[in-house]
Structure formats: C-alpha cells, structure tokens
Amino acid sequence: MQATVIYGAGDVRVERVPDPEIIEPTDAVVRVVRSCICGSDLWPYADMKPSEQGRRIGHEFLGVVEDIGSEVSGLSRGDLVVAPFVFSDNTCEFCVEGLHTSCLHGGDWGSDQVDAGQGEAVRVPQADGTLVKLPSSAAAGDAALLPSLLTLSDVFSTGHHAAVKAGVNERTTVTVIGDGAVGLCAVLAARRLGAERIILMGRHTARTDLGREFGATDVVAERGKEGTEKIRELTGGRGTHTVLECVGTLPAFETAMRVVRAxxxxxxxGVPQYKDGPIGGLQFGRNVTVTGGVAPARHYIPQLLPDVLDGRIEPGRVFDRTIGIGEVPDGYRAMADREALKVQIAF
Amino acid sequence: MQATVIYGAGDVRVERVPDPEIIEPTDAVVRVVRSCICGSDLWPYADMKPSEQGRRIGHEFLGVVEDIGSEVSGLSRGDLVVAPFVFSDNTCEFCVEGLHTSCLHGGDWGSDQVDAGQGEAVRVPQADGTLVKLPSSAAAGDAALLPSLLTLSDVFSTGHHAAVKAGVNERTTVTVIGDGAVGLCAVLAARRLGAERIILMGRHTARTDLGREFGATDVVAERGKEGTEKIRELTGGRGTHTVLECVGTLPAFETAMRVVRAxxxxxxxGVPQYKDGPIGGLQFGRNVTVTGGVAPARHYIPQLLPDVLDGRIEPGRVFDRTIGIGEVPDGYRAMADREALKVQIAF
Known part of the structure; x- marks a missing residue:
C-alpha cells in the first residue's frame, strides 16, 4: 500500500510500504477513507533532523474495518470507524477515568509495527478499545458528514478538551489564542458548552471569519502587549475567566497568562514548544490555574458524535483543501505556508 | 504602642509607633490579643535589603474591636474578631466569587497607613468586609481555642486552599510537600475533606509526627529523586492524584510535578521563589493541572469556624512556642533556625 513517510524537515514522501495485517488477536486492519494533516505534524516538518530510514506519520483517520483479530468482539468487517489520535484499551484505570492518552496499554500511531494514519490502511492495536463505530447511516455514505466525523479523531476533540478543562460554561468569558484549526474548533466547542462571550486572537481574516461563524463574538488581531491591552479593553480591565491556548509557543502561553482574569x-x-514557563509569584498572586494537555479524544468521541451526526455542529468546515495520497507532500507545504488551514486526504 | 518593624535580612525590631486611629468611616481599630510569625515572613528575614525607615510586618491576628468608624455596621466595640491576611470589602465582584485576595478595594497589612499584624493594635480598613466576628462563647475567654482560631487568619486557611483547589476528596490520594506549619495544616485540611491516603514529605520528625496525628498515613523523609522514587513505590508507580506544594522553592515544585499522577x-x-517552572511537553503529555495561589482566607473562615469551635480540628497545635511582643526578634530567629515550628505572640 501507499503511506506517508517523513525523512526530515521539509522532506515528506509517499512510498510503497507493506500492507498491514493482523499481528495480535486484539488487532483490526482498517482501510482508510479519510485522513488529514495535523498542525502538530508541522513541528517535525519544520525541524526534524534528516533520517535515512524515515518514520511513518499521521494520526487522524476514519475508515472501514477490513479484518479483525480473533479476540475482537465489538467490530465487524465493513464497519465504518473513527480512530482517536492515540490507541488505548478503554479498560485500564486511566481509560476508565477518561484519560485514554495515559492508557497503560496504549501508544502512538507510527510507533514500532503500528502504521501511521496518512496511508491507505492501518493495523490498529487494541481495536475494541480504540475504534469508535459510526452508525450505519453515516456508513451509508453521506460523504458530506465525513469531514466533521474525521475531526473527532483529533482536532475537534482537542478544541473540546481545551474548553472542558477550562470549565467553560454559559457564565464564563473565553479568550481563544490561535486561529489555526484547533483554535477554531476551540471556539466551536466553547460555544457548544454555552459560552456567550468568546474573543478569538488571530490575524488571518479568512480564518477569523470562520471563527465568527463558529461563535467568536470578538476578534483581536494584535499580538503580544498590544493584544493583551486589547483584551483588557474588551473586558473592563479584567481579562477573561478562561483562556484556551491553541498554539503551543512560549509567547502564546505568556499572552495567555496575561489575559486571564484573576x-x-x-x-x-497547543503542544508546548518550551520546557519552562512563567508560573511564578505573579500568577500565584492572581490564583491562575494552568491546565489542559493531550486530549483524550477516545473519551470525547461518543459525547460529541450525536451533535455531528445531527448537523448541529460542523467542525469539518476547518478543512479547506482535499487532496489524494499522492499530493500529501504538497499538502504539508501548503499548510506550512499557511496557504491551507487544514488539509484532508481522501482515498 | 509597640509594633514589629523589619529593617533588613536578620534585622527585626520592636519599636514604639503611633497608636492607630480611625481614618476612614469604614475603619475599625482592633486591639490585638494574638498574632504570629508566618513562614512567608522568613523570606524578607532571609534576603531583604537594608532599609533606613524599615517596614511594619505581620499579617495574622485576632483581637478585640476597640473603635469603629461611623459607617461600620456589623461590628461593635468589644467584639472578638479574626482578620484574614489581606483586607477586603467582601462585596466586589471578586469577593462575591470568593476570591477576596483579588478584592478591588483590598490590600496588604503594613502597606501605606495600614498597620501590620505583629503589634499591639491595628487600624483595619474595610472593617465590615474584612473582620469575622467570633461567637461570644469564644470571646468569653476559652483561651485554649485562641491558637486554632488564629490559624484561620492564614496558615490553616492556606492549607485548606491547597486542598480545595486540588479537589481533594475521599477518592483522591494526596502528597503534601513540606512539613512546615502550612504543610501540616494542608494534611489536616485534606483529612477533613475526606482523603484517606495522605503522604507527607518532610524530614523533621517532631513535625512529621504531628503530621501523622493530623492525618498523614505515610511519611517520606527523602527529597529530590529519592523522594520521587519513594512516592512512586508507595503508589504502584503512579504518583498521587493531588500534590499540595507547601514550600515555594523550585525544587519543591519540580518534585510536585514528578510525583503527581497523570x-x-x-x-x-508556598509563595513561589521562582519565575519560571517546568510546565512543558512532559507535563502537557500527562495532563497535569497546576493551580493554587494566595488563599482567600476571608472566604474560608466562616466555613472552617464551626469545626474549630467544636474542637473537631485543632490546627492551633502547629504553634509550639508562645512569646510576648518584646521577644519577637528572637521568635524570628527561632523559626529561621527551625528551632520553632510556628511562633505565637500573646498580648
């Protein structure tokens, strides 16, 4: 089959790799229908050291179950399924608590003998625990729903995680930092949880326009000190109750700490691109809480699915380009150059 | 009257200062009955630059209302009252939310024309909002209760804040870092909130023994890497659900981040003695939340008071030395030398 392999910064290739097959009795093989490129894939695309053997990449996909191991009981061949961006058993003490990203038997796509998501098929470990079956109505082929269903794999679940961990509700004001696909999904998630005042920090008009459609009530294009002052103006000098930091750089985190209300x-x-951050006396004096992390998408998918199936939310609108597997290298380039917001791969 | 003035590191003096009097109609003057020295007072005692005029110090006290301004309606002369470690109006948007430490009209003891707590009397701004009246039974003079009532001013409310913000309950395991008075109060607060497994990190046996009486189920004397390994051994390799960091140094925070469960x-x-701390990818990957801050004691006092009055908890046991005002400089020395755990000043 064909799959995406990254060899270093700026060096993404589509290559012929072995077809996946069942190894463990708890495995499934999924034929991919849709996959996509993540903002976090752009970090190695920006700075990965050259590697001779390269590594498989991609962690968001939905597809059709093609084969199952002898111990898989909840899935059948032909099922349409969506995969969260890490695999997990859904039964360990962390999974039971909803923290599937810390699963004791989980792991990352593209590690060891596990396929990554940007390819034609994937061997899925812990298939019963990992894959979420989509209803047959979606399987019947309403292709219009597929992009939004695909966002449950990572980007919308991640925006939702930001809002949930922040405790967003109808009484909380919200600042979302970043107008990338995660930031826009965080806006949508905050609105879905009832927030009535959502300030989006971003400066790409096409993106912030979609952010307004998703529920942003204000847009702040300024950054750094000017951006902080603008947020303070908009909030009577206080800042907002919650700040959803969807970028991952140190300046974005510093801004977050400045615009949050006491x-x-x-x-x-946003995956932190820093080791240490400002959490000293100033933040302590204002009783600011720092939370969030890697989103346990597997926990959220069943909760979010009904709203996607009903069309109440359309997170799939973050995809502004659809390509075939052969065009994946150009898809990376387009996202890195901010020519595309988020790129979907259709098989 | 006599009051404590700090002139620099190691230089604390008791001096004659002007008697306080009503300035604003919302003021009260309180004649101090009990005050104490805080662990946080030891930071300037360790590193304050020499100052010719010095500054008043102390922020924990209880006493008797001696005079009130014309607009004070909830207090009368002769009332026994306890003061939280900052003053506040108890009516602004932050106070209403229980965050009195961010009061829009609040401030610190010892600032401007406001007296500090280690003296014979204090002018209290925002008296109706700040002071909490104690029942006449306590006022009747059960001196045995006074130390525990005094801890509501800061040290026990602070330990309680740590436990509340961590979400401690009967299902959470707890590590408390630090066997100072705040750490011991955090143990007591965690036990009061239902925690059944409380690991206290500290190496002063007299203190950790009191910690066991307050509810600690395990004591870990090791620090740093050894301490982390010990906690992991005690928790099946996981760490504890909550960590109450009651020291304030960077190594203590680093330990906290290592012993917390995903x-x-x-x-x-503990007031952070650092600007930046480790909150990068490692902490993000484990979904660790960092919270806490300056405790809104004014919010907690009414909630904690019944248990103190009933004798169900005795946080006042953290005081192991009682001195008169003249001995305050030696009280500082004794606490700095760890000869005393926490020093009470009786007037």
Whole structure:
C-alpha cells in the first residue's frame, strides 16, 4: 500500500510500504477513507533532523474495518470507524477515568509495527478499545458528514478538551489564542458548552471569519502587549475567566497568562514548544490555574458524535483543501505556508 | 504602642509607633490579643535589603474591636474578631466569587497607613468586609481555642486552599510537600475533606509526627529523586492524584510535578521563589493541572469556624512556642533556625 513517510524537515514522501495485517488477536486492519494533516505534524516538518530510514506519520483517520483479530468482539468487517489520535484499551484505570492518552496499554500511531494514519490502511492495536463505530447511516455514505466525523479523531476533540478543562460554561468569558484549526474548533466547542462571550486572537481574516461563524463574538488581531491591552479593553480591565491556548509557543502561553482574569484558567492544547514557563509569584498572586494537555479524544468521541451526526455542529468546515495520497507532500507545504488551514486526504 | 518593624535580612525590631486611629468611616481599630510569625515572613528575614525607615510586618491576628468608624455596621466595640491576611470589602465582584485576595478595594497589612499584624493594635480598613466576628462563647475567654482560631487568619486557611483547589476528596490520594506549619495544616485540611491516603514529605520528625496525628498515613523523609522514587513505590508507580506544594522553592515544585499522577493536580500555596517552572511537553503529555495561589482566607473562615469551635480540628497545635511582643526578634530567629515550628505572640 501507499503511506506517508517523513525523512526530515521539509522532506515528506509517499512510498510503497507493506500492507498491514493482523499481528495480535486484539488487532483490526482498517482501510482508510479519510485522513488529514495535523498542525502538530508541522513541528517535525519544520525541524526534524534528516533520517535515512524515515518514520511513518499521521494520526487522524476514519475508515472501514477490513479484518479483525480473533479476540475482537465489538467490530465487524465493513464497519465504518473513527480512530482517536492515540490507541488505548478503554479498560485500564486511566481509560476508565477518561484519560485514554495515559492508557497503560496504549501508544502512538507510527510507533514500532503500528502504521501511521496518512496511508491507505492501518493495523490498529487494541481495536475494541480504540475504534469508535459510526452508525450505519453515516456508513451509508453521506460523504458530506465525513469531514466533521474525521475531526473527532483529533482536532475537534482537542478544541473540546481545551474548553472542558477550562470549565467553560454559559457564565464564563473565553479568550481563544490561535486561529489555526484547533483554535477554531476551540471556539466551536466553547460555544457548544454555552459560552456567550468568546474573543478569538488571530490575524488571518479568512480564518477569523470562520471563527465568527463558529461563535467568536470578538476578534483581536494584535499580538503580544498590544493584544493583551486589547483584551483588557474588551473586558473592563479584567481579562477573561478562561483562556484556551491553541498554539503551543512560549509567547502564546505568556499572552495567555496575561489575559486571564484573576482566579481564572489557562487551558493549553497547543503542544508546548518550551520546557519552562512563567508560573511564578505573579500568577500565584492572581490564583491562575494552568491546565489542559493531550486530549483524550477516545473519551470525547461518543459525547460529541450525536451533535455531528445531527448537523448541529460542523467542525469539518476547518478543512479547506482535499487532496489524494499522492499530493500529501504538497499538502504539508501548503499548510506550512499557511496557504491551507487544514488539509484532508481522501482515498 | 509597640509594633514589629523589619529593617533588613536578620534585622527585626520592636519599636514604639503611633497608636492607630480611625481614618476612614469604614475603619475599625482592633486591639490585638494574638498574632504570629508566618513562614512567608522568613523570606524578607532571609534576603531583604537594608532599609533606613524599615517596614511594619505581620499579617495574622485576632483581637478585640476597640473603635469603629461611623459607617461600620456589623461590628461593635468589644467584639472578638479574626482578620484574614489581606483586607477586603467582601462585596466586589471578586469577593462575591470568593476570591477576596483579588478584592478591588483590598490590600496588604503594613502597606501605606495600614498597620501590620505583629503589634499591639491595628487600624483595619474595610472593617465590615474584612473582620469575622467570633461567637461570644469564644470571646468569653476559652483561651485554649485562641491558637486554632488564629490559624484561620492564614496558615490553616492556606492549607485548606491547597486542598480545595486540588479537589481533594475521599477518592483522591494526596502528597503534601513540606512539613512546615502550612504543610501540616494542608494534611489536616485534606483529612477533613475526606482523603484517606495522605503522604507527607518532610524530614523533621517532631513535625512529621504531628503530621501523622493530623492525618498523614505515610511519611517520606527523602527529597529530590529519592523522594520521587519513594512516592512512586508507595503508589504502584503512579504518583498521587493531588500534590499540595507547601514550600515555594523550585525544587519543591519540580518534585510536585514528578510525583503527581497523570491527570492529577499540583496545588501550590508556598509563595513561589521562582519565575519560571517546568510546565512543558512532559507535563502537557500527562495532563497535569497546576493551580493554587494566595488563599482567600476571608472566604474560608466562616466555613472552617464551626469545626474549630467544636474542637473537631485543632490546627492551633502547629504553634509550639508562645512569646510576648518584646521577644519577637528572637521568635524570628527561632523559626529561621527551625528551632520553632510556628511562633505565637500573646498580648
């Protein structure tokens, strides 16, 4: 089959690799229908050291079950399924608590003998625990729903995680930092949880326009000190109760800590590109909470699925380009150049 | 009157200062009955630059109302009252939310024309909002209750804040870092909130023995890497759901981040002696929340008071030395030398 392999910064190739097959009795093989490129894939695309053997990449996909191991009981060949961006058994003490990203038997797509998501098929470990079966109505082929269903794999679940960990509800004001696909999904998630005041920090008009459609009530294009002042102006000098940090850089986190209201919460879902951050006396004096992390998408998918199936939310609108597997290298380039917001791969 | 003035590191003096009097109609003057020295007073005692005029110090006290301004309606002369460690109006948007430490009209003892707590009397701004009246039974003079009532001013409310912000309950395991008075109060607060497994990190046996009486089920004397390994051994390799960081140094915070279970909470009440701390990818990957801050004691006092009055909890046991005002400089020395755990000043 064909799959995506990254060999270093700027060097993504589509290559012929072995077809996946069942190894463990708890495995399934999924023929991929849709996959996509993640903002976090752009970090190795920006700075990965050259590697001779390369590594498989991609962690968001939905597809059709093609084969199952002898111990898989909840899935059948032909089922349409969506995969969260890590695999997990859904039964260990962490999974039971809803923290599937810390599963004792889980792991990452593309590690060891596990396929990554940007390819034609994937061997899925812990298939019963990992895959979420989609109803046959979606399987019947309403292709219009597929992009939104695909976002449950990572990007919308991640935006939702930011909002949930921040405690967003109808009484909380919200700042979302970042107008990438995760930031826009965080806006949509905050609105879905009842927030009535959502300030989106971003400066790409096409993106912030979609952010307004998703529920942003204000857009702040300024960054750094100017951006902080703008948020303070908009909030009577206080800042917002919650800040959803959807970028991952140190300046974005510093901004988050400055625009959060005393007693408020900074919830991070952008993968931190820093080791240490400002959490000293100033933040302590204001009782600011820092939370968030890697989203347990597997926990959220069943909760979010009904709203996607009903069309009440359309997170799939973050995809502004659809390509075939052969065009994946150009898809990376387009996202890195901010020519595309988020790129979907259709098989 | 006599009051305590700090002039620099190691230089604390008791001096004659002007008697306080009503300035604003919302003021009260309180004649101090009990005051104490805080662990946080030891930071300037360790590193304050020499100052010719010095500054008044102390922020924990209870006493008797001696005079009130014309607009004070909830207090009368002769009332026994306890003061939280900052003053506040108890009516602004932050106070209404229980975050009195961010009061829009509040401030610190010892600032401007406001007296500090280690003296014979204090002018109390925002008296109706700040002071909590104690029942006449306590006022009748059960001196045995006074130490525990005094801890509501700061140290026990601070330990309670750590436990509340961490979300401690009967299902959460707890690590308390630090066997100072705040750490011991955090143990007591965690036990009061239902925690059944409380690991206290500390190496002063007299203190950890009191910690066991307060509810600690395990004591870990090791620090750093050895301490972390010990906690992991005690928790099946997982760490605890909550960590109450009651020291404030960077190594203590680093330990907290290492011994917290994935998905858990590090709650800080030790005043951070650092600007930046480890909150990068490692903490993000484990979904660790960092919370806590300056405790809104005014919010907690009414909630904690019944248990103190009933004798169900005795946080006042953290005081192991009682001195007169003239001995305050030696009280500082004794606490700095760890000869005394916490020093009470009786007037």
């Amino acid at each position: 007693g408020g919460v900074v919830s991070r879902v | 998905g858990g909470v590090v709650s800080r009440v």
